Each structure stands twice: as structure tokens, then as C-alpha cells.
Amino acid sequence: MSENGILIEGSRVTKRFGGITANDGVDFAVAEGDLVGLIGPNGSGKTTLINVLTGHLTPDGGKVILRGRQVSGKPAHIYAATGVARTFQSTQLFGRMTVLENLMVPGLTRPRSSAHEVARRARACLEFLNLAHLEQLYAKNLSGGQQKLLELGRCLMLDPAILFLDEPFAGVHPHLRDELIKRIEELHRAGRTFVVVDHDMESILRISRRLVVMARGRKIADGPPEAVRTDQAVLAAYAGL
Amino acid sequence: MSWDYLFIQAANGAVIGIIYALIAVGVTLIFSILKIVNFAHGDLYMLGGYCAYYVITLFGVPPLPAMFVSMAALFTIAIILERLLLTPLYSDATERKDEYGLIVTFGLAFFLRNIAIIAFGPFPLKPPSFISGVQHFGNLIVTNDRLFAGSAGIVLILALLYFMHRTIWGQALDAVSQSREAAAIVGINPRRFNSFAFGVGAALAAAAGALIAPIFSLAPDMGVLPNIQAYVIVILGGMGSVLGSIIAGIALGESEGLFTAFFPDPTRALAYTNAFGVLVLMIVLIFRPNGLFGRRHLRME
Numbered sequence: 427m428s429e430n431g432i433l434i435e436g437s438r439v440t441k442r443f444g445g446i447t448a449n450d451g452v453d454f455a456v457a458e459g460d461l462v463g464l465i466g467p468n469g470s471g472k473t474t475l476i477n478v479l480t481g482h483l484t485p486d487g488g489k490v491i492l493r494g495r496q497v498s499g500k501p502a503h504i505y506a507a508t509g510v511a512r513t514f515q516s517t518q519l520f521g522r523m524t525v526l527e528n529l530m531v532p533g534l535t536r537p538r539s540s541a542h543e544v545a546r547r548a549r550a551c552l553e554f555l556n557l558a559h560l561e562q563l564y565a566k567n568l569s570g571g572q573q574k575l576l577e578l579g580r581c582l583m584l585d586p587a588i589l590f591l592d593e594p595f596a597g598v599h600p601h602l603r604d605e606l607i608k609r610i611e612e613l614h615r616a617g618r619t620f621v622v623v624d625h626d627m628e629s630i631l632r633i634s635r636r637l638v639v640m641a642r643g644r645k646i647a648d649g650p651p652e653a654v655r656t657d658q659a660v661l662a663a664y665a666g667l
Numbered sequence: 668m669s670w671d672y673l674f675i676q677a678a679n680g681a682v683i684g685i686i687y688a689l690i691a692v693g694v695t696l697i698f699s700i701l702k703i704v705n706f707a708h709g710d711l712y713m714l715g716g717y718c719a720y721y722v723i724t725l726f727g728v729p730p731l732p733a734m735f736v737s738m739a740a741l742f743t744i745a746i747i748l749e750r751l752l753l754t755p756l757y758s759d760a761t762e763r764k765d766e767y768g769l770i771v772t773f774g775l776a777f778f779l780r781n782i783a784i785i786a787f788g789p790f791p792l793k794p795p796s797f798i799s800g801v802q803h804f805g806n807l808i809v810t811n812d813r814l815f816a817g818s819a820g821i822v823l824i825l826a827l828l829y830f831m832h833r834t835i836w837g838q839a840l841d842a843v844s845q846s847r848e849a850a851a852i853v854g855i856n857p858r859r860f861n862s863f864a865f866g867v868g869a870a871l872a873a874a875a876g877a878l879i880a881p882i883f884s885l886a887p888d889m890g891v892l893p894n895i896q897a898y899v900i901v902i903l904g905g906m907g908s909v910l911g912s913i914i915a916g917i918a919l920g921e922s923e924g925l926f927t928a929f930f931p932d933p934t935r936a937l938a939y940t941n942a943f944g945v946l947v948l949m950i951v952l953i954f955r956p957n958g959l960f961g962r963r964h965l966r967m968e
Contacts, residue, residue: 481851482851501856501858503854503855506851518849520845520846520849522845523841531838532853532854535854581852
């Protein structure tokens with residue numbers, strides 16, 4: 427753990443795709459135990475930033491520092507092994523595996539794991555997410571919302587220090603969304619660090635302790651949600667100015 | 668045509684089918700992980716046969732341990748080839764990955780075949796039998812080598828299935844085949860499994876080469892037909908289905924054997940055998956465009 431409790435930090439992160447600069451020198455640090463909401467209009471570079479911070483993209487400029495060690499340029503599975511978990515905008519489950527197997531795989535790939543112990547943890551995780559009754563179903567047969575819950579569960583099996591959730595509420599039934607929010611809050615209270623990207627302002631404002639706003643590849647606001655939501659630059663960005 | 672001839676053809680077809688399955692299951696494994704069809708697989712099978720031959724003749728090792736040495740050698744060689752030739756497949760900078768895979772494996776096939784002619788010579792070589800002699804089942808006579816090849820092939824296939832379904836590595840392999848992205852975020856290194864799948868596929872082909880050598884002899888071009896057969900089997904079984912390719916392999920070997928038995932003109936029957944395999948493929952694809960065990964979505968990316 428580095429001093430001042432910073433868990434992961436993107437410093438001057440720049441990422442270009444062809445002629446488009448998706449991230450333009452973004453500074454983004456997350457402290458241990460924080461719950462950060464990351465919002466911004468479409469195309470503002472939120473997902474790109476998450477992809478850089480979880481090792482799925484190598485930044486063209488700047489660096490990523492995880493617990494004081496520079497990790498940018500390393501492949502995604504190294505990030506995962508160091509305690510960074512994530513979900514995807516469109517869920518990426520193992521569709522031809524059962525719900526239980528989806529949780530077993532990340533558990534078993536941890537060093538020194540036993541099948542018995544992993545199965546016990548996976549079942550506890552399914553209980554926690556209210557998916558226990560679906561254990562033997564193939565993941566591809568779950569509803570969109572259940573898939574999002576299962577993807578969260580798969581992250582938890584890694585026992586991560588930080589979870590990046592990319593649009594967890596998109597296309598999820600309001601009832602399941604409340605369920606998801608409740609689980610995130612419980613996990614946060616238990617000490618997990620979260621970064622949540624979403625368009626659903628209401629949900630984001632409900633859960634985040636800190637709000638970061640991006641527009642056109644830059645960070646335009648960063649602070650407590652009450653302050654950020656009245657910020658003129660943010661209002662302008664959302665009004666398309 | 669007598670019943671005896673029919674039975675012999677059926678028995679021979681079953682053995683050839685198991686050997687086909689052993690080759691095709693490797694092509695399937697490589698396809699499901701690397702998303703390319705390895706057109707050099709038959710040539711890895713050829714190398715496996717020669718490798719076993721030289722381990723037997725130069726070092727005096729008995730045939731069965733020689734087969735395992737050959738499997739280990741081809742596993743290693745395949746990983747080196749994969750690292751040298753196939754890494755551009757995993758780079759975002761490569762735009763036409765399918766075409767790259769096609770051209771590179773085709774090129775590799777020609778390269779290996781011609782190297783084999785230079786290194787091993789053009790004349791057929793025959794290693795000693797695994798178990799010499801024949802077995803009589805009534806009027807039916809089957810050589811011990813064929814029985815051994817069939818049984819050893821089945822044991823290897825069962826071992827592969829056990830590995831894929833009952834071990835952590837097998838599960839991880841399955842995870843990578845379903846979604847590389849998702850595998851990476853749960854801490855699996857997908858690159859390692861590219862090498863591993865290519866190596867395991869080559870080792871199984873090597874075993875097939877070593878098993879078939881005492882039956883049909885070794886020749887540098889012995890991989891040409893299996894290349895095509897394996898491709899037919901992989902499509903027949905539904906691309907990406909391991910079980911499908913095993914069943915399709917045995918079915919193709921068997922139907923080729925019986926076709927030869929039933930063909931009205933025995934002097935021409937053998938020449939048409941391979942055409943028959945493709946005919947079976949065409950008929951199956953008309954009724955089941957995804958193959959016998961195909962999934963609608965080949966790729967889950």
C-alpha cells in the first residue's frame with residue numbers, strides 16, 4: 427500500500443484511436459475504501475479510462491500505478507492477479523458454463539485453491555446475490571440483469587481490492603437494479619473499493635461518495651456529488667455545450 | 668463380397684476412424700482457442716511418426732515409450748512454432764487474422780513436408796510393430812498393430828476428455844475458448860493457453876503418427892490426406908466441438924471403410940475413398956449447416 431491510501435492511480439493518461447483522442451491527459455486516483463461514480467456523456471472516454479486502468483488497453487501517454495507500482499503495459503491478467511476486478515458494458519460471461527462454474531473458474535485459478543473450498547465460496551457468493559436457485563443454469567440463459575449480478579459475483583471470487591463496474595445498471599429491471607445497488611453498498615461497507623460508470627444519474631448519485639465527470643476525453647469535475655451536480659461546467663457538458 | 672470382407676473393412680475403418688479422431692481433435696482444440704484452422708496439422712502428424720521411428724531405430728527404445736518421447740518432442744516443437752509464427756495473431760495491429768492464419772499454416776505445411784523429404788528421404792520407412800502378430804476372430808483376421816493403434820487411440824482420447832472436463836487446466840482452456848477477455852479478467856493468461864492448445868494438439872497428432880507408422884509406413888507426404896480429412900471432420904463435427912470431432916472422425920473412418928467394401932468395382936474403390944468423405948460432408952452440411960454438433964455462434968468475442 428502506498429502512502430496517502432491511494433490504491434490505483436492513472437497519471438496523465440492519454441489514449442488515441444486513429445484521429446480521436448479518447449483520453450487526453452486524465453489524472454484519476456482512487457483511494458482505498460472509496461466509492462467513485464464516473465459519469466459523462468457518450469464518447470467522453472469513461473470506458474477507455476477504465477480499459478486503461480484495468481490493463482485492457484495500453485495508454486499512449488501517462489502511466490497507471492497500482493499500490494505504488496507502475497503496471498501500465500502489463501497484460502490484463504496481471505492486473506486481475508493484483509486485485510483489480512471489472513465488469514463489462516456488455517456482460518462477458520462464460521456462456522456455455524453453468525452459473526456455478528462461472529464462479530468456480532476465477533476461484534480455481536487462484537494459487538493454492540482447493541475445489542471444495544472454492545465451491546463453498548461460490549455457493550456463498552450466489553446466496554449473497556440471490557442467484558442460488560439458478561446454480562445449474564447455463565449463464566447464457568440468464569436475463570440481462572441476472573448476468574450483471576453474476577458478473578459481479580465472478581469479480582468477488584477474485585477477492586479483489588478494487589472493482590470497476592462498467593454500466594452495471596444499463597438495461598436492468600428497476601427491481602434488480604435496487605438489488606444490485608444494495609449489494610454494492612453492502613460490499614462497500616465491508617471495505618471494498620468501487621469505481622462505477624453509468625448513465626443512470628439517479629443510481630450513481632445514490633451510491634457514490636465521490637463523483638468524477640468526464641467530457642471530450644478530459645476530466646471536468648471531481649468532488650462530492652452535491653458539489654459536482656451544481657457545477658456549471660458539468661451542466662454545460664450535459665446540455666451539449 | 669463376403670461377410671468376412673465386410674467385417675474386416677468395418678474393423679479397419681474403426682481403427683482409421685480413431686486415428687482420424689486423434690488428429691481432428693487437435694485441430695478442433697487449436698481452432699477453439701486460437702480461432703484458426705491449422706492446415707499444417709497433418710505434417711505435425713508426419714513429424715510425430717518420423718520422430719518415433721528415429722527414437723526407436725537410433726536409440727533402441729521400444730515403440731510405446733518412443734511414442735511418448737515423440738509426443739513430448741512435438742509438444743515442444745509446436746510451442747516453438749506457435750511462438751515464432753503465430754504471435755501476430757494476438758496483436759491488435761494484425762487486421763486480417765483469419766487470412767494470416769490460413770497462409771502461415773499452409774506455408775508451414777509445405778515447409779515441413781519439404782524439410783522431411785530432405786531430412787528423411789522420399790522412400791517409405793517402417794518402424795517395428797508395437798505388438799507383432801495377428802488375432803483371429805472366427806474368419807476375421809486383425810493385426811495386433813491395428814488393435815493396439817485403436818485401443819491406444821481410445822485411451823488418449825479418453826485422457827483428453829478427462830483432462831478437459833475434470834481438471835483446472837481443462838476448465839481454464841474452456842474459459843479461454845469462450846471469452847478471452849473474460850478469461851483475462853479472472854486472472855488467466857490467454858497467451859499461455861494459445862501455446863498450450865497448439866502443443867497438446869501437436870502431441871496428439873504425433874501419437875497418431877507413431878501409432879499408424881507400423882501399419883502404413885512413413886512417408887514425407889503422409890500428412891497431405893489427413894490435413895484434408897481433419898478439416899472435413901472438424902466441419903462435420905461442428906467447428907469447435909471436441910466431442911463432435913471425435914464422433915465425426917470415427918464415423919468418417921468407418922464410412923470410408925464400408926464404402927470401400929460396398930463399392931461395386933473393387934479395383935477402383937480405394938481410389939474413390941477420399942471423395943466419399945467429402946460427399947458425406949456435403950450431404951451433412953445440406954441438412955445441418957452447422958455440422959453435427961455445431962453451435963450457432965462460433966465466436967463469443
